[in-house]
Amino acid sequence: MLNLSRIRIIAIGKQRPGWLHDGAAMYCKRLVGLEIIELKDSTPDKEAQAVLASLKNNEKLLLLSEDGKHFSSRQLANELNELSSNRLAFVIGGADGHSPQLKAKADQIISLSALTFPHELARLILLEQIYRASTIIQGGPYHRDAATAAGKALGAITSHQ
Numbered sequence: 001m002l003n004l005s006r007i008r009i010i011a012i013g014k015q016r017p018g019w020l021h022d023g024a025a026m027y028c029k030r031l032v033g034l035e036i037i038e039l040k041d042s043t044p045d046k047e048a049q050a051v052l053a054s055l056k057n058n059e060k061l062l063l064l065s066e067d068g069k070h071f072s073s074r075q076l077a078n079e080l081n082e083l084s085s086n087r088l089a090f091v092i093g094g095a096d097g098h099s100p101q102l103k104a105k106a107d108q109i110i111s112l113s114a115l116t117f118p119h120e121l122a123r124l125i126l127l128e129q130i131y132r133a134s135t136i137i138q139g140g141p142y143h144r145d146a147a148t149a150a151g152k153a154l155g156a157i158t159s160h161q
């Protein structure tokens with residue numbers, strides 16, 4: 001079980017009003033206890049200092065970066081479940097990404113895709129994936145594996161033959 005009150009998102013830059021903000025707010029309502037803090041955008045080195053200064057004791061540093069490790073949603077749920085005895089801080093970078101020094105200090109670098117997203121979209125996708133992970137860990141019906149959906153579609157086709 002994910003303890004959401006031990007999970008934070010540290011975001012460089014603000015989320016402006018608009019549909020990304022509304023989408024993020026919807027997932028935040030489902031993720032009661034999860035905290036988001038926003039740090040001022042500047043240079044990657046200064047942003048790194050601000051991130052490190054805002055980390056709590058024994059908080060795992062999970063950086064979001066397109067060049068990080070790729071996970072399926074189930075793999076990410078397993079990873080978060082394994083880390084769930086720790087405090088977790090997901091960090092979303094600014095326009096120029098994370099400094100190499102911050103990357104060297106990370107406990108994990110997580111890629112949401114090889115594509116580059118604006119930071120506000122990365123935040124929304126991350127929130128959705130944390131929500132998805134929490135439902136996978138709880139065994140809820142929200143997540144459906146591609147193989148399961150394909151199997152159902154195949155079953156529907158073969159039952160009509």
Ligand SMILES: C[S@@+](CC[C@H](N)C(=O)[O-])C[C@H]1O[C@@H](n2cnc3c(N)ncnc32)[C@H](O)[C@@H]1O
Pocket residue numbers: 063064065066067091092093094095096097098110111112113114115116117118119122
């Ligand atoms: C506009 S992107 C920065 C792109 C920049 N080229 C870089 O070196 O990271 C802003 C932030 O959004 C997040 N982000 C964007 N695309 C991502 C992806 N595919 N996977 C994980 N995080 C992503 C990262 O935290 C990134 O630092």
